[in-house]
Structures are given as C-alpha cells and as structure tokens.
Amino acid sequence: xxxxxxxxxxxxxxxxxxxxxxxxxxxxxxxxxxxxxxxxxxxxxxxxxxxxxxxxxxxxxxxxxxxxxxxxxxxxxxxxxxxxxxxxxxxxxxxxxxxxxxxxxxxxxxxxxxxxxxxxxxxxxxxxxxxxxxxxxxxxxxxxxxxxxxxxxxxxxxxxxxxxxxxxxxxxxxxxxxxxxxxxxxxxxxxxxxxxxxxxxxxxxxxxxxxxxxxxxxxxxxxxxxxxxxxxxxxxxxxxxxxxxxxxxxxxxxxxxxxxxxxxxxxxxxxxxxxxxxxxxxxxxxxxxxxxxxxxxxxxxxxxxxxxxxxxxxxxxxxxxxxxxxxxxxxxxxxxxxxxxxxxxxxxxxxxxxxxxxxxxxxxxxxxxxxxxxxxxxxxxxxxxxxxxxxxxxxxxxxxxxxxxxxxxxxxxxxxxxxxxxxxxxxxxxxxxxxxxxxxxxxxxxxxxxxxxxxxxxxxxxxxx
Numbered sequence: 188x189x190x191x192x193x194x195x196x197x198x199x200x201x202x203x204x205x206x207x208x209x210x211x212x213x214x215x216x217x218x219x220x221x222x223x224x225x226x227x228x229x230x231x232x233x234x235x236x237x238x239x240x241x242x243x244x245x246x247x248x249x250x251x252x253x254x255x256x257x258x259x260x261x262x263x264x265x266x267x268x269x270x271x272x273x274x275x276x277x278x279x280x281x282x283x284x285x286x287x288x289x290x291x292x293x294x295x296x297x298x299x300x301x302x303x304x305x306x307x308x309x310x311x312x313x314x315x316x317x318x319x320x321x322x323x324x325x326x327x328x329x330x331x332x333x334x335x336x337x338x339x340x341x342x343x344x345x346x347x348x349x350x351x352x353x354x355x356x357x358x359x360x361x362x363x364x365x366x367x368x369x370x371x372x373x374x375x376x377x378x379x380x381x382x383x384x385x386x387x388x389x390x391x392x393x394x395x396x397x398x399x400x401x402x403x404x405x406x407x408x409x410x411x412x413x414x415x416x417x418x419x420x421x422x423x424x425x426x427x428x429x430x431x432x433x434x435x436x437x438x439x440x441x442x443x444x445x446x447x448x449x450x451x452x453x454x455x456x457x458x459x460x461x462x463x464x465x466x467x468x469x470x471x472x473x474x475x476x477x478x479x480x481x482x483x484x485x486x487x488x489x490x491x492x493x494x495x496x497x498x499x500x501x502x503x504x505x506x507x508x509x510x511x512x513x514x515x516x517x518x519x520x521x522x523x524x525x526x527x528x529x530x531x532x533x534x535x536x537x538x539x540x541x542x543x544x545x546x547x548x549x550x551x552x553x554x555x556x557x558x559x560x561x562x563x564x565x566x567x568x569x570x571x572x573x574x575x576x577x578x579x580x581x582x583x584x585x586x587x588x589x590x591x592x593x594x595x596x597x598x599x600x601x602x603x604x605x606x607x608x609x610x611x612x613x614x615x616x617x618x619x620x621x622x623x624x625x626x627x628x629x630x631x632x633x634x635x636x637x638x639x640x641x642x643x644x645x646x647x648x649x650x651x652x
Contacts (some may be wrong), residue, residue, distance in 0.1 A: 232264050240271035240278075247271070251288075258292040265289035266299055269306075279310055297328035305337050308344070317341050332362035340371060348379045366396035370405065377409050385409040400426035404436055411443055419443040434463035441472060448631060450480040467497035471506065478510050481577035481630035486510055501531035508540055513630075515584045517551070520544050568596030578629035578636065591640040598647040605651075614650075 232247040247268035251261050269285035272278035286303040289296065304320030307313060321338035324331060339354035355372035358365065373388030389406035393399060407422030423440035430436070441456035457473035460466075474489030490507040493500055508523035521544040527537035569592075571583035582588040599618055606614050621643050628634045 232267050240275045243271040244268055262289040262293040262296055262299065265292070266296075266302060269302065273306060273309075279306065282306055283310075295327055297324045297331060297334070300324035300327065301331065301334045301337065304334075304341070308337070308341050314341050314345055318345075330361060332358045332365060332368070335361070336365070336368045336371060339368075339375070343371070343375045343378065346378070348375055351375045352379075364395055366392040366399060366402075369395065370399065370402045373402070373409075374405055377405065377412075382409040382412045386413075398429060400429040400433065400436065403429070404439055407439060407443070411446070416443045416447050420447075432463065434460040434466070434469065437463070438469050438472060441476070445472070445476045445479065448479075450476045454480075465496070467493040467500050467503070470496070471500065471503040474503075474510075475506055478506070478513075479630045481626075483510060483514060483577050483580075483630075499530055501527045501534060501537070504530070505534060505537045505540065508537070508544075512540070512544065513581055515581075517544055517548050521548065567592040576626055578626055581629070581636070588637060588640065591637070591644060595640060595644050595647060598644065598651055602647055602650045 232243060232250055247264040250256055250264040251268065253261075265285045266289050269282040269289070272285065273282040283303065283306055286299055286306065289299045290303065293299065300320045301324035304317045304324065307317035307320065318338055318341045321334050321341065324334040325338065328334065335354045335358040339351040339358065342348070342351035342354060352372060352375055355368055355375065358368040359372065362368065369388045370392035373385045373392060376382070376388060377385035386406055386409045389402050389409065392402045393406070396402075403422045403426040407419040407426070410416070410419040410422060420440055420443045423436055423443065426433070426436040427440065437456040437460040441453040441460065444450075444453035444456065453476045454473055457469055457476065460469045461473070470489045470493035474486045474493065477483075477486035477489060487507070487510060490503050490510065493503045494507075497503075504523045504527035508520045508527065511517075511520035511523060521541065524537045524541035524544060527534055528541060531537070567579070567582050567589045569579065571579075574580050574583055582592050599614070603611060603614055625636070625639060628639075629636055
C-alpha cells in the first residue's frame with residue numbers, strides 16, 4: 188500500500204513503499220507588517236507560502252532577522268521558511284531548527300507543534316517524539332482534524348492500530364470530506380486484517396477524490412487478500428493510468444495476474460517495473476512467474492539478479508530452492524532452504540522444504556539427476572537430447588518420471604492398437620489433452636507432475652485389462 192502514510196505489504200515477495208506526504212501546511216496566519224522584504228518582487232513570506240523556496244527563504248529571513256518585528260510575525264515566518272526548507276534537498280534539518288525557534292517564540296502555536304511532529308515522522312526519526320508533538324497540537328487545538336490524522340499515521344507506523352483508528356475516527360468526524368483520512372483509515376484496517384472495512388474506506392476516499400492512484404492500489408491489495416483478483420487487477424490498472432511512472436503499481440498488478448495464472452501478462456508488468464526501477468523484489472517476482480510457467484533457466488537468472496541486489500532476501504532463497512528441487516539439484520535446494528531459514532527463522536515453507544530435502548537426500552543421494560541414456564529401459568519415450576520443454580527436461584532428469592513416461596506411451600500404443608472406430612478417436616483425444624495439459628500446467632502452484640502421470644497410467648491400465 189502507500190506512502191509515508193501507512194503502508195501495507197501485498198505479497199510475501201514484496202512490500203509497497205510509503206506515500207510521500209507533502210510537507211506544506213496551509214498557513215492561515217497574517218503578518219501585521221509587509222513580509223516581502225528580501226524576496227523577489229511581490230513575494231510575501233506568508234501569503235505566497237507555496238512559492239519557490241528560492242524566493243520564500245530570503246523573504247522570510249528578512250522578517251525573522253528583524254528583531255523589532257512582533258514574535259508572532261517572526262514565528263509565522265519561521266514556519267513558512269521551515270516548509271520551504273523542507274521542500275529543498277537536504278533542508279529537513281534546517282526546517283526542524285526553524286520550527287524549534289518558532290515554538291520557542293510562540294509555544295501555544297498548534298500549527299508549529301503539528302508541523303514539527305509531521306516532519307519528525309517524515310524524517311523517519313523518533314516516532315514517539317512525533318506523536319508527543321502531535322498530541323500537543325491536539326491539546327492546543329482539539330478541533331484540528333489534520334493533527335488527529337497525522338498522529339494516526341504515526342500510530343499506524345508503530346503498529347498501534349487501535350489508537351490509529353481512534354484518531355482517524357476523530358479526524359473524519361471533524362472533517363468528513365477529507366479523502367486522505369478515509370484512505371489512511373482504510374490502510375490501517377488492511378494492516379489489521381479487516382479487508383472489507385479497508386475496501387469500504389478506500390472506496391469512500393476515491394468517491395471524494397477519484398484521482399488518487401495510491402488509494403486504488405491500496406484497495407487492490409485488499410481485494411487481493413479477499414481473492415477478488417479481477418478487481419485487484421482493475422484497481423492497479425487505474426493506479427497505472429493515473430501515474431504510469433510508479434514501478435510498484437506494475438509489480439502489484441503482476442502479482443495478481445500471476446495468482447490468476449496469467450504469467451505472460453504478469454511478466455510484462457514486471458518487465459515495466461524493472462525498467463522503471465531494478466529492485467530485487469521485482470526480479471524475484473518475475474522469477475516466480477517464469478518458474479510457474481516452466482521456464483526454469485529464466486527463473487534462475489532472475490533469482491540470481493535479485494540476490495545480487497539483496498543477498499539477504501530470504502524469500503528468494505526459498506523460491507530458488509523450489510526451483511533447484513525441480514531441477515534435481517537436491518544439495519543446492521537444501522543449501523537455499525537453510526539460508527532462507529537462517530535469514531527468516533519463521534519461514535514455514537522453508538522449514539518444510541528443508542525437511543523434505545533432507546529425506547530425499549537420505550533416500551536418493553545428493554548428486555544432481557542426470558538424463559538417462561536413450562536406450563535405457565528407464566528413459567522416457569522421447570529423445571532427451573532434443574527435449575526443449577522444461578517439463579520434458581525434468582522428466583529426462585528423474586528416472587522415476589522417465590519410467591512413468593515410457594509406461595504411459597507403451598500402454599497407450601497397446602490400447603490404441605486394440606481400439607477401433609470411435610473408441611480409438613476418443614483415446615487419441617484424451618492422450619492429446621493429457622499431453623497439452625501437462626505441458627501448460629507444469630510449474631504452476633499445486634501442480635504435481637508425478638501424481639498426474641501416475642493417474643494417467645492407471646486409466647490406461649484399466650483400459651488394457
């Protein structure tokens with residue numbers, strides 16, 4: 188989900204970044220004296236508070252540095268200059284200093300406390316101090332909806348979700364048409380696992396302001412949790428339409444498409460995400476789709492790219508272990524499962540995979556499986572030297588699968604030879620369907636190649652009896 192406002196992960200493989208919050212606060216202060224000295228022509232420190240920082244900073248500095256000006260005017264100018272500094276690269280420290288000075292001059296200025304609390308949160312610093320500043324702002328102005336909303340953001344980032352929800356409730360009560368408060372509360376419901384309430388609030392935010400790409404992608408994440416993947420894909424599509432330069436939107440849609448089995452479309456979205464930002468989770472997610480599609484070499488390449496960028500990416504080690512297992516590389520699979528568990532001891536999939544690999548190595552040994560000779564009775568019915576499909580390569584590498592494939596082919600030919608007319612045509616059709624489904628389904632979640640082949644052989648044996 189989004190922003191320096193609350194965020195929410197959309198999959199085991201990826202996190203959605205925080206939404207950047209505009210630092211500027213609407214200033215309702217009016218100076219007793221003109222505030223344009225030192226700035227460009229007509230630039231007023233307060234009234235032009237959204238002007239370029241290069242114009243505002245000198246205009247406000249002229250007021251701040253004039254000791255004869257009233258403290259309230261100097262405090263107001265300090266807040267505007269703080270906002271201007273915060274909008275410049277590396278200006279956050281100076282912005283916080285300006286707000287400290289404003290509070291020293293006028294300690295009961297609620298906007299100053301609110302702005303400092305927000306900047307502390309924005310800087311990723313002491314969230315407890317940020318919450319304390321926003322609480323002071325609320326104490327001084329209990330009707331200020333924005334202070335409740337911002338404190339809710341801090342509480343959400345601290346995962347103090349009940350407190351966050353209470354603050355958003357109050358913000359919405361004070362300002363029911365604030366789309367941001369509805370959106371932030373929706374994200375918090377999502378983090379708490381209440382996806383239906385998340386969708387309700389995010390829908391309200393979009394009704395109030397339909398041009399909110401982050402709210403679309405956040406609602407899409409909630410739809411995904413509920414298994415409503417078509418709605419998730421549609422919402423991420425709207426986010427992309429509104430802001431096509433955010434790579435997370437493509438990654439999010441790719442995850443939903445992959446969950447629907449639309450691997451080619453998912454890979455296209457990951458491609459675009461990677462063009463915008465080569466991040467490890469994008470490589471890993473694309474690798475998953477390649478693996479599900481059966482393109483094991485491409486999957487391995489993507490996992491290696493992800494780990495090169497982030498050597499501590501536990502989930503990628505787990506997913507590469509699954510790939511190594513399919514390739515018959517049992518010792519490599521075991522090593523990756525163990526690395527995944529070392530980095531993430533609570534990874535149940537890695538723990539289960541590790542147990543399976545230990546058992547398989549004890550039973551079959553740890554050497555990589557090798558294709559069998561074409562004349563071996565354990566070889567498949569086709570020539571492994573010319574095998575191109577990933578499923579065929581796996582069958583060639585596993586003696587048990589090779590035996591199954593040869594038995595299926597020989598039993599089929601025997602049953603076909605004994606069949607006539609319509610029954611022979613039906614048999615050809617079912618065999619063709621079996622092969623097509625095997626080739627297209629191999630690598631998808633839950634597809635068990637060995638089980639499917641065993642079931643096919645049982646059906647053919649029943650016809651051969």
